[in-house]
Amino acid sequence: MLGGIRALAAIGPRDAASRASDRAAAYVAGRLRASGYRVTLQPVAVPAGVSWGVRVPAGTTVDVVADPPGLDPTKPHVVVGAHLDTVPQSPGAEDNASGLMVMAEVARMTRQQPGALPVRFVAFGAEEARGGNGTLYAFGSRHFVAGLGAPERRAVRGMVALDRVGVRATAVPVCHVAGADPSLADAIRRAASRVAATRACLNRASDHVSFERVGIPAVRIGSVPYAAYHSSTDVPAVVDRGQLARSGAVLWAWIRSLR
Numbered sequence: 001m002l003g004g005i006r007a008l009a010a011i012g013p014r015d016a017a018s019r020a021s022d023r024a025a026a027y028v029a030g031r032l033r034a035s036g037y038r039v040t041l042q043p044v045a046v047p048a049g050v051s052w053g054v055r056v057p058a059g060t061t062v063d064v065v066a067d068p069p070g071l072d073p074t075k076p077h078v079v080v081g082a083h084l085d086t087v088p089q090s091p092g093a094e095d096n097a098s099g100l101m102v103m104a105e106v107a108r109m110t111r112q113q114p115g116a117l118p119v120r121f122v123a124f125g126a127e128e129a130r131g132g133n134g135t136l137y138a139f140g141s142r143h144f145v146a147g148l149g150a151p152e153r154r155a156v157r158g159m160v161a162l163d164r165v166g167v168r169a170t171a172v173p174v175c176h177v178a179g180a181d182p183s184l185a186d187a188i189r190r191a192a193s194r195v196a197a198t199r200a201c202l203n204r205a206s207d208h209v210s211f212e213r214v215g216i217p218a219v220r221i222g223s224v225p226y227a228a229y230h231s232s233t234d235v236p237a238v239v240d241r242g243q244l245a246r247s248g249a250v251l252w253a254w255i256r257s258l259r
């Protein structure tokens with residue numbers, strides 16, 4: 001996973017409207033295709049705004065959607081996502097190459113050993129806020145959810161966002177939205193109880209919120225605080241191999257537990 005994180009960080013900062021973001025999308029799409037997924041790139045319009053204090057232009061990004069062959073999205077399945085973009089200051093090793101590469105690795109494992117429920121893996125464009133004092137964010141995941149018909153929404157049994165999953169900590173954060181039903185977070189922590197220490201937390205700052213908003217149970221794995229957050233020093237050295245493995249193991253245990 002570290003090789004992929006180095007490759008993404010080497011692209012440099014990846015604002016959603018930049019060519020760098022397109023290069024990151026192509027890299028992630030290639031990884032998912034190589035694992036045997038049907039990958040489609042869905043365009044997402046993003047507005048001009050201010051990202052972490054820096055003016056950013058309007059433009060187009062993509063959601064990279066990877067489906068196992070033969071997926072019927074109106075039948076029960078789950079969604080796992082991680083965001084592609086970064087703030088303009090940051091090469092984004094932890095935020096969020098870490099989430100993308102844990103996702104790519106678990107996607108590879110899931111194709112080799114499919115579970116009882118199929119998994120759609122999505123790299124979302126434009127998660128980082130572009131204004132509204134941080135309230136205008138998660139454009140790609142909102143676009144994805146808006147594109148689901150009612151039968152498809154009903155078929156999504158749960159969604160997990162992997163966002164900042166590589167900074168070393170004693171436990172893997174498994175967070176739900178304040179006021180929402182914690183059942184999915186509880187189920188993930190139960191499934192993972194033999195593979196890694198986890199901790200419950202509240203979080204409304206990633207792509208899971210777009211799903212929870214329309215009634216799909218959704219959780220964020222990750223969010224350990226770190227000094228290099230949203231800065232030029234968010235480089236591969238901030239990411240810990242063991243933490244990446246533990247975050248992936250938590251997700252994998254949940255996927256294996258689905259019935």
Ligand SMILES: [Zn+2]
Pocket residue numbers: 083095096127163164
């Ligand atoms: Zn993030």
